[in-house]
Amino acid sequence: MNRDLWVFSAVALGGAWLVAAPLWLGLTSSLALIASVMMFTPTLGVLAVWLLNRRTPARQWARDTGLTFGPRPGRTVVLLLAAWFGAGLLSALAVAVSAALGLLALDLGGFSLFASALGGNPPLDVGTLVLIQLLTMFLVAPLINAVLAFGEEWGWRGWLLPALTGRGTWPALLISGVVWGVWHAPLTLLGYNYPNLGPWAALLFTGACVLIGILLGWLRLRSGSVWPAVVGHGAFNAAAGLPMLLGSAAEPPNLALVGLTGLVGWGLMALLGAALMRWLPVARPEPVAVA
Numbered sequence: 001m002n003r004d005l006w007v008f009s010a011v012a013l014g015g016a017w018l019v020a021a022p023l024w025l026g027l028t029s030s031l032a033l034i035a036s037v038m039m040f041t042p043t044l045g046v047l048a049v050w051l052l053n054r055r056t057p058a059r060q061w062a063r064d065t066g067l068t069f070g071p072r073p074g075r076t077v078v079l080l081l082a083a084w085f086g087a088g089l090l091s092a093l094a095v096a097v098s099a100a101l102g103l104l105a106l107d108l109g110g111f112s113l114f115a116s117a118l119g120g121n122p123p124l125d126v127g128t129l130v131l132i133q134l135l136t137m138f139l140v141a142p143l144i145n146a147v148l149a150f151g152e153e154w155g156w157r158g159w160l161l162p163a164l165t166g167r168g169t170w171p172a173l174l175i176s177g178v179v180w181g182v183w184h185a186p187l188t189l190l191g192y193n194y195p196n197l198g199p200w201a202a203l204l205f206t207g208a209c210v211l212i213g214i215l216l217g218w219l220r221l222r223s224g225s226v227w228p229a230v231v232g233h234g235a236f237n238a239a240a241g242l243p244m245l246l247g248s249a250a251e252p253p254n255l256a257l258v259g260l261t262g263l264v265g266w267g268l269m270a271l272l273g274a275a276l277m278r279w280l281p282v283a284r285p286e287p288v289a290v291a
Contacts (some may be wrong), residue, residue, distance in 0.1 A: 002148040005163065008045040009054060011074060012155055015041030016096060020186030035187060036140035037187050039148045042155020042183070049159065054126050065158040070224030079223045081269040083232030087260075088138045090272070091239035095246060098258035105251035131244055138239045145234030150226075156213070157220040169221070177213030181206025194256050208261045212236055214273035221282035235261070 019038045022028045023252040050061055062068065069076045098104035107113065114133075115126045122129060156176055164172035166235070185202050193208075194201035216236075219228040257263050 003047045005160075006188050007044075008049050008160065008163075009179070010045075011048045012045035012291050013179075013259070015044055016183050016188050023186070023190065030199060031187065031190075032193065036148055036193075038186070040151035042153075045216070046159045060255060063238035064162070066162075066220060066224065066229075067154070067158070068224030068225060069227065072224070076223040076225045077230060079219050079228040082098060083219055083228045084142045084235055085138065085225060087235035087240040090171055090262040091242045091265075094260045094262070094268055095242050095258070097268065098243070098253075098262070103264065104253050104258040105248040106271075107250075108246060111246065112245040113252060114245050116249045117244070130245060135240070140233035141238035142231055144207050145237045146230050147234075149233035149237065150230045150290045152180075153216070153226055153230045153233050157216055160225040161217050161220060170277075172209060172215045173214050176217065177210035178206060180207035184209065186233075189244065193261060197253070197256060204256055205261065207266065211266055211269040211273065211284045215269060215276070218273065218276050218280075222280065244249065247257040 009267050012015075016038045019041065019100045020034050023031065023034055028034070045063060050056070050058075053061075054108050056064075085151070095104065095106075099106050111126050111130050115122070116129060118126070123134075159258040160179065161172055161176045167175070181202075184205055188194075188202035188205045193205050197204060216229040216232050219232055220226055220256045223226075235266070240260045243255065253259065255262055259265055260269075269291055
């Protein structure tokens with residue numbers, strides 16, 4: 001591994017553990033706050049590498065790491081919109097397939113699982129609240145979430161993915177996805193995303209990150225810009241909780257199996273990723289300069 005990859009990995013992954021240390025030491029239980037701050041450690045990794053390569057002009061570095069709209073801005077806008085709405089549609093398909101396979105019990109009349117999470121005396125009718133949640137999930141949340149998602153994506157797809165493409169496009173997609181999954185370990189070892197699995201959640205979520213990373217990586221390489229991946233990441237984060245919104249409290253969903261980050265979602269994302277790479281292939285970019 002060359003120097004720049006060592007520096008990036010040390011700052012991004014080491015920074016994640018440093019930020020999450022209060023959770024492990026019992027100093028805070030605010031997982032959402034810790035996760036939000038963690039999301040900027042990959043950006044710190046990119047900045048650390050740039051400081052070691054100051055011979056590269058800032059404008060060129062921005063272009064190489066995807067901060068522009070790429071060589072074909074029109075295509076980038078189309079891919080950005082596809083990412084914005086596509087993640088929600090893919091999540092809805094994962095829920096539908098999970099239900100069709102008998103793995104997910106839906107409650108589309110009373111939304112009992114969501115209602116139980118609200119507790120007593122919700123401010124509005126549960127159905128109205130679900131509708132608001134769905135509209136927010138598809139229309140607003142991808143953009144709001146993109147603010148934090150940028151902190152990760154400039155690192156993973158902006159810098160790391162192109163830096164690895166000298167090994168080939170598929171190896172770069174897979175390796176960057178594994179690194180992304182391992183980066184989540186300070187949270188997933190505590191059961192984050194799959195609370196019933198305990199530390200095994202780290203292994204399962206790494207697999208999900210590889211598959212999501214193929215889709216986000218395809219957006220990055222197809223557009224030459226990090227922005228479709230940023231919005232796509234925000235949209236994935238918004239849409240992943242759909243089983244908890246539509247499920248039944250009588251039969252709570254097994255998140256290791258159902259939905260976008262469960263095994264059903266894995267299958268759908270694998271098929272979509274393979275189809276995109278087969279029918280809409282990407283050109284291998286010039287790797288970001290590394291030393």
